[in-house]
Amino acid sequence: MGVHLDVAAAVALADEGGLGGVSLRKVAARLNAGPMRLYGYISTKQELFDLMVDEVYAEIRPQEPPGDWREALGGLAHRTRHAALRHEWLADLLGGRPALGPHALAAGEATLAALESVTDIDTALRAMETVGAYSTGAIRREIANLRAERATGLSKHDWQRASGPHLTGMLATGRFPALSKAVHDGADVDAGTSFATGLDWVLDAVAAQLARPPA
Structure with missing residues (x-):
């Protein structure tokens, strides 16, 4: 063995x-x-955790070179989310120091190479950090909600119904008009749609930065 x-x-x-x-x-x-x-x-246990993270990065790293920087960053974010849904503990280890195992390095190399072909290395690194910060936060929030559902036995909609009387009373005070509009008029989207929409916005911001002429 x-x-x-x-x-x-x-x-x-x-x-x-x-x-x-x-x-x-x-x-x-x-x-x-x-x-x-x-x-x-x-x-040490931390060393074991590092090896476990790299084991999962074998599922995250691209199997083929990405076609462009947007596919590289977006694909990495989506694959990381799907891996965290399969291995929820991964969310607890995202966002710290960079993973340095061979699979993680291969994922980083493919992404950075796609960005470096269209911009300087510092801008490429900031783009990776920005998208990584968004995806890590969104993934952690989604996993936290899944854990809360299991701990309480209440689905998202069950929790909303149980919280309804309190929230309705608070909104009826008139002190929270923007939140009241969000509750009554805002669209209810699933976690996957929310993640994809936010990621597209972040990638659009990166694209705008890449389009700016050099200083």
């Missing part, structure tokens, strides 16, 4: 019970192996 099987076992444990359910001992038990075998090349 090699490190890949160990990491795959850790990913399975996290899929079942979150990051709190992952430890070197539990991974060893899942593989019917002694924990000292893992300590031979994984010294």
Whole structure:
């Protein structure tokens, strides 16, 4: 058995019970192996988490070179969201220091290469950071809502109905006219549509920046 099987076992444990359910001992038990075998090349839980993240980046990295920078950034964001929906614990590890495993580096290389072909390296990096910040925040919010639904047993619409009397009373005071309009007239969209719309807006902003003449 090699490190890949160990990491795959850790990913399975996290899929079942979150990051709190992952430890070197539990991974060893899942593989019917002694924990000292893992300590031979994984010294800390954080190191194991880093390997797990890169394992999932194998699902995120593009399989073919993206056609242009927008496809590169947008595709990376969408694939990251889909991966987080399959592996909810990933949301807890997004947004920190850059992932440096081979699959993560391959994802970053493909995206940066697509951007570098149309702009300077600093602008390319800021574009990646901007889209990454949006997608990380949106993904974390979506996963938090899914966890809240499971914890309370209330779907989004169940929660809205349960909160309705309180919200109606607060809006009736007239102190929140903009929120009142949003509640009564705003469109109710699913998480996927919300993510895609926000991502398009961010990419449009990046496109506007790329179109600006050099200073």
